[in-house]
Amino acid sequence: MxxxxxxxxxxxxTYALVAMGLTIQYGIARIMNLSFGDTIIxxxxxxxxxxxxxxxxxxxxxxxxVPAGYAFSLVIYRVIMRPLVARAPDEGALxxxxxxxxxxxxxxxxxxLLIFFGGGYTSYSFLNTPVNVLGTVVAGNRLLAVVLxxxxxxxxxxxxxxxxxxxxxxxxxxxxxxxxxxxIDTDRAARTAFAIGGAMAATVGVVxxxxxxxxxxxxxxxxxxxxxxxxxxxxGSVLGAVVAGLLLGLVETFVAAYIDPGxxxxxxxxxxxxxxLVRPNGIFGKA
Amino acid sequence: xxxxxxxTVRYGKHLAVDSVxxxxxxxxxxxxxxxxxxxxxxxxxxxxxxxxxEAGAAxxxxxxxxxxxPAHEVTNAGIALVPEGRGVxxxxxxxxxxxxxxxxxxxxxxxxxxxxxxxxIFPRLAERRGQWVHTMSGGEQQMVAVGRAMxxxxxxxxxxxxxxxxxxxxxxxxxxxxARVRDTGVGxxxxxxxxxxxxxxxxxxxxxxxxxxxGAGTADELMTDDAVRHAFLGGDM
Numbered sequence: 001m002x003x004x005x006x007x008x009x010x011x012x013x014t015y016a017l018v019a020m021g022l023t024i025q026y027g028i029a030r031i032m033n034l035s036f037g038d039t040i041i042x043x044x045x046x047x048x049x050x051x052x053x054x055x056x057x058x059x060x061x062x063x064x065x066v067p068a069g070y071a072f073s074l075v076i077y078r079v080i081m082r083p084l085v086a087r088a089p090d091e092g093a094l095x096x097x098x099x100x101x102x103x104x105x106x107x108x109x110x111x112x113l114l115i116f117f118g119g120g121y122t123s124y125s126f127l128n129t130p131v132n133v134l135g136t137v138v139a140g141n142r143l144l145a146v147v148l149x150x151x152x153x154x155x156x157x158x159x160x161x162x163x164x165x166x167x168x169x170x171x172x173x174x175x176x177x178x179x180x181x182x183x184i185d186t187d188r189a190a191r192t193a194f195a196i197g198g199a200m201a202a203t204v205g206v207v208x209x210x211x212x213x214x215x216x217x218x219x220x221x222x223x224x225x226x227x228x229x230x231x232x233x234x235x236g237s238v239l240g241a242v243v244a245g246l247l248l249g250l251v252e253t254f255v256a257a258y259i260d261p262g263x264x265x266x267x268x269x270x271x272x273x274x275x276x277l278v279r280p281n282g283i284f285g286k287a
Numbered sequence: 288x289x290x291x292x293x294x295t296v297r298y299g300k301h302l303a304v305d306s307v308x309x310x311x312x313x314x315x316x317x318x319x320x321x322x323x324x325x326x327x328x329x330x331x332x333x334x335x336x337x338x339x340x341e342a343g344a345a346x347x348x349x350x351x352x353x354x355x356x357p358a359h360e361v362t363n364a365g366i367a368l369v370p371e372g373r374g375v376x377x378x379x380x381x382x383x384x385x386x387x388x389x390x391x392x393x394x395x396x397x398x399x400x401x402x403x404x405x406x407x408i409f410p411r412l413a414e415r416r417g418q419w420v421h422t423m424s425g426g427e428q429q430m431v432a433v434g435r436a437m438x439x440x441x442x443x444x445x446x447x448x449x450x451x452x453x454x455x456x457x458x459x460x461x462x463x464x465x466a467r468v469r470d471t472g473v474g475x476x477x478x479x480x481x482x483x484x485x486x487x488x489x490x491x492x493x494x495x496x497x498x499x500x501x502g503a504g505t506a507d508e509l510m511t512d513d514a515v516r517h518a519f520l521g522g523d524m
Contacts, residue, residue: 167387170379180357181367181374185357
C-alpha cells in the first residue's frame, strides 16, 4: 500500500512539475508549447551523456542543465516565438500559431535526438540502492526524485507567490492588458516565463532519467499527460497543476497495482472526463 | 509641467481626437469635460502610450518627450493612468495590487511610505488589504485603482471617468480623496461627464466635443458657462 503511495507520488510529482512548466509558458507567454515533452527528453539524454561519459552525477547535472534549459528556451523565444507574438492580432491567433510552430519544433528536437542516440531505450544506473521507508523498500533514485520534485515545485510556488518577480508574472497571466499600467514590461515577462518553463522541462528531464528508461520519441507522452494535468488543474493555475499532477500519478499507480496495468490510460481519461463534467474549468479554474 | 501638443488619434477613418493640446502643472487639478464618444478615453490612452497617436503629436514631461514610448515606460516616467474599467487585477488582493503598483524603479525605494500614505487617504483599503479586489464594491475598486496609481509615485495622474457607475455619495468621497492626492504635489488630469462634482474640485477645465477642445476656463467660469450648461446640465443649475 505505502509502496504504491510512494510510487504514485514519484510519478505524480514529475507530472506536477511538467504541468507547472507548461502552464507557466501558456498562462504568461500565451504559448501552448507542444515541444515541451521533447525538451524534457533532450534533458534526459543530456543527463545520460553527462553521467555515463563525464561521470557527473544527475544532481550536479541539474546545476548545468537547468540554466541550459532556461537559455535554450530564451533563444527559442527570441528567434521563433517573438515574430509570432509581434504579428499576432490577438491572443487566439497567437495560440494557434504557437501550437503549429511548436508542433514543428517537436519533430526537429526529436530528429536531432534520433540522429545522435537512435530510437532504442536508454537508461543508466544511478543510486539504485534499496532504501527502507517506514517498512517499505523504495529505490534510492525514486526517493531522490520525489524529494527533488517537491523542493523544486515548492521553490517555484514560493517565487510566484512570495516575491515581486512572481507577482509581476502572475499579474501578466491574470491581466495582460492592464499590466503595463503597473509599469510592467509584458514582453520581458513573457520571455522570462517561457524560459522558466524551459528550465522546468530540463529539471523534469534530469529527475525522470534517474529512474525511468526513455526513448527519443517519448516526448509526446509527457506533453499529453501535461496537457491533461493542466486542463484538470485549471488553465493557468500553478496550484491546480500540482494537485492534479499528484492525483493523476496516484490514480495511475493504484490502478496499475490493484486493477490492471493495461487500464492506467483508461483510468486517467476516466478521471479526466469525470472531473470535467463536474468542474468544466478544472479544479482551480476560473469561470 | 506636463505639456500636450497637437494630439490626434485616428481609428481607421474615424477621427477620435483632433489636434488637442493643453498643459497641466504639478499640484493642479484639470478636468476635461466631454460627453460619451467625445474622445475622452482615446485622449488619455494615447497620452499613456496605450494607443498610438498620429505623427506630429508631442507630450512632454518636464521637457522629456514621451510619445512613442510603450505604456509601461510611460508609467515608469511618472505618468499613471487609471483607465475606464479601473485597470485593477481582480484576482489579486488589495495589498498585492498596491505593492505591484510600486513596480517602477522610481517607486521602489519609497514603497512602504507611499503605502502608508495610500492607507491614510483610503483607510478602508487598510482594513481590506487581504481581500480579493473582484469581491469589492465599485467604489472600493476605484480606491484600489487610485491607490495603485499613487504607488507608482507619479508626477501626474490621469483618470478616466472615475465617477462612472458609483453612487453620488461615493463619488463625493472619491473626489475629496483625489483633492488630498493633489495636496501631495501630484498633478491630476481628469476626464469626466459628471460636471458638477468634477468642477467643484478642479482648478481649471476644458470642453471636449467630437474630439476637439471647444472651450476652456477656470472651474468657476465653466460652471456658469452657457455651453457647459447646455451640453451637460440641462440648462438650470
